[in-house]
Amino acid sequence: MELSAFELLSALFILVLAAVVGYEVVSKVPTMLHTPLMSGANAVHGVIVVGAMLVAASAEGPVRIVLALLGVILGTINVVGGFVVTDRMLEMFKRRPGDQPGER
């Protein structure tokens, strides 16, 4: 743990800016895309699997290994399931062949 004050402050700036980006990006979404967007965002926070992998990399002893394994399993479910289910939802939105391209 060598979190210097500078590192913390940088992280704080990044946090604030990312929050603004998250807010701005989503504030324009049409109602019919609420669910796929929720599901897609859900997949994105599956990046926690990376955190679980880092735990795994430094795991020693049975407790930590079990925790790491659990974390990786749960995180992977989140990532894989999240992106696949979102893709399935969005697949439904594709046009049928006969449709005009331009519409909506």
Added chain:
Amino acid sequence: MELSAFELLSALFILVLAAVVGYEVVSKVPTMLHTPLMSGANAVHGVIVVGAMLVAASAEGPVRIVLALLGVILGTINVVGGFVVTDRMLEMFKRRPGDQPGER
């Protein structure tokens, strides 16, 4: 000058996020506000006056003092002029007393 790699990388993250924020925030502006927005943004970059002040704080010798003075003058013109002229433009947009609040 002790810019560590970490500092540079943090600055890079902040730069990218700030660029996204700048893009997102402005992409929704109605035509009639283009000019005030340009003018307001112009005032914001007047924050360079802070840079000029830092130059002033460490200035030694006539060359640097002249540079610092020039920088502060130019930067202040940018800040003060920018905000005041934007305010003047926007003042014109205010409703006349009789108008309905809700409109546009």
Added chain:
Amino acid sequence: MDTLQVLTYLVWLVASVTFIIALKFLASPKTARTGNLLGAAGMALVVAWTFFTSPGMLENWWIVIVGGAVGSVAGFLGAKRVAMTAMPQMVAIFNGAGGGAAAVVAIAEYLEFADHGDGLLPLPFVIATLLGAVIGSVALTGSVVAFGKLQGIVTSRPYMLPGQQMITGAMFLALFVIGVYIVGFENSIPLFLVFCVIALAAGVVLTMPIGGADMPVVVSLLNSYTGIAVAASGFVLGNYALLIAGTLVGASGAILTQLMTKAMNRSLFNVLFAGFGTGGGAVAAGAEGEEQLREINAEDVAVLMAYGKRVIIVPGYGMAVAQAQGPVRELMDLLIAKGVDVQFAIHPVAGRMPGHMNVLLAEANVPYDRLKEMDEINDDFADTDVALVIGANDVVNPSAREEGSPISGMPILNVDAAQNIVVLKRGRGTGFAGIPNPLFSNEKTAMLFGDAKPSIEALVAGVKQA
């Protein structure tokens, strides 16, 4: 900082940018699918990079491989097998998994550093770890309860413990006291674990009193929570990919939750703490049972529509339950072929998740441009010959326009302005708000009772003959 570390930061940056673009693209129909794929690509990049470059992975690689394999199979099968109507449950489960992972990571971090640390840990680190643990735990159990309620395993009625408020209060107090103690006085692994257990319990206690109808909002909120827990974890690990991705989801989930409650004309507070969709339902349903409702048969409805100029179809939760979207599409095609103008009126909270109707109708290949949002179509009911209400109830309930109803003030579809109203439902069941619907006893209304799918099929047969 060596080159590998610098590259790691750049990988994080690239991944973060793909996540941002993914969310942005997901907000527009044309680009949504690309956006999702892009997000997955960014995720693959950062996962692969972490796997191949993290020191220590040489020894423990099997954890990641085994865990990854198990998780992939479970996630993939779950996502592929789930029925369209069960998607909200599935999202809840995936979100719970993410919350659980965040909690597990927070616990591991705490163990790791509580072991090494002499005396107190640095303040921001401990606070962020505790935050990740508590929020991740709440997201985990809250999501599981939400899943149970949506799936019908747990009662969808608001369920209050005796002394609910006392218990909730006591839990928060305990979390706060333990948190302060750990932050300010002493590292204690047992206390930390107690902290986590209380948080897990809190997730259950907070979610049980919320009615099943509000679960999508709750899932969205818990999604935002998981994002925050992930961001806290990124903060502790100094990992900007986690920090940015978590914050993005935390913020966008919060907005999305607000958009959803707004579409239901309620406040978030009201959703979380005022369990509606409740008790009243049974009573009200009884009351409605007394009234005389005018029935109609499928042939008559078919004729009414086939010779009308304009028909507006109002789908609701019942259409999803009956999986009637395919036949509905067929009905639309037949009517259009007869020269009838057919539109769909999509209420923002019809069904059980936002966009539920759009997803189902798109699945059945109904073209986008026939799906009209409420504001767009509400004025058109007045010159509509038939409003065909398929398993919708609350979203067409005129009592929303009056004071004193649980749904007062919710914007509704002006179905009652149409010349004829035909309602398809199985019986006298109420909607999820559990309140009677005066529309059904309106003199312009006729009821076509039965499961929506066979009813629509009967209409299709009828229109063919008409």
Added chain:
Amino acid sequence: MDTLQVLTYLVWLVASVTFIIALKFLASPKTARTGNLLGAAGMALVVAWTFFTSPGMLENWWIVIVGGAVGSVAGFLGAKRVAMTAMPQMVAIFNGAGGGAAAVVAIAEYLEFADHGDGLLPLPFVIATLLGAVIGSVALTGSVVAFGKLQGIVTSRPYMLPGQQMITGAMFLALFVIGVYIVGFENSIPLFLVFCVIALAAGVVLTMPIGGADMPVVVSLLNSYTGIAVAASGFVLGNYALLIAGTLVGASGAILTQLMTKAMNRSLFNVLFAGFGTGGGAVAAGAEGEEQLREINAEDVAVLMAYGKRVIIVPGYGMAVAQAQGPVRELMDLLIAKGVDVQFAIHPVAGRMPGHMNVLLAEANVPYDRLKEMDEINDDFADTDVALVIGANDVVNPSAREEGSPISGMPILNVDAAQNIVVLKRGRGTGFAGIPNPLFSNEKTAMLFGDAKPSIEALVAGVKQA
């Protein structure tokens, strides 16, 4: 890092957030003014904090006080005194000042560290410093030229040096070579100064060939440049307030520039390198001079309007020049009192800056809801009795609809669909594109010659009597 430094970071964060909110608020009419004030407050905070906490300020405080006083007075008076029509010039000048300040800061940084540094400076530092110097310098002289062109001090015609392309190419080559030399081989203050001088010259050489009509786009682009230069400076100084503010402006300025070129249906490349609004003008004007134009007097126009059902007013640059917005408002009030439906059709590039017409008409208290954007009103001309064109030319030029004209493809207002067209202008002058306008010889068109202000006043008098 001591407490003061931590607080400094927090001050930067607060200021950055106010800047973000300021830009966001500036994008909506209701909040724009608050946004501007908020931005000013954030700026005041960070300036005051820097003044009171920077080490070294104890000795050199007078530089800041004197420079600040001079700059404040100059900026304030300039901003307060400028006429509405001259606002684009003023923005150009303020932007130039900012670019100059960024260049000066870059030079001072370079001097400071070239003095202390042994051998080569760290790469990212030097690159950022050079970038700040070159972009700031271009923004400075480019803005001055833009000011000159808008103010009429410098010819608004595109002005090409003999061998323009050669010279531009040579300049870029020189900048590149010197840059690489400084970055990769040797610190040299004289070479750095040569570098800056070339950059200053480049600003002039790049801006002179652009026509005066395109200056607002150029000002917006240079505004974005200054932002980038400020961000570079923030990078070098490790000052996040500068970094974020500069990047925000750099990005938003770039988008804004694109929105502006899009409204003119041109590409940025075309604006920068294909000088239109040029030579052709004189010739074309001569050609138009030959045609017979139908004239009309103010009384007849007044009657036409007073007894019409609907009048659409199309304001253009001429209204701004004549400062006729006050009388126009009076005319509108009188016509409305007579039961005429009066609307204003606002072309996105009418006048000399985006929103020019909106600003002027708002100044005269014309209510927002009478100002219609092009897309909104273009279909309404067909059932309009009188289209009153006040000093507009290019934005109503039907030759934009044909191939081969310099403005081909620019969307225009469909004035020629109206029953009657009345054009107010002083004579046979062309618009800023310098091309003839077939609308004026349209058989439905009548010309009311003269300065717009007295013309409108005559119309007001006429309507009062009608």
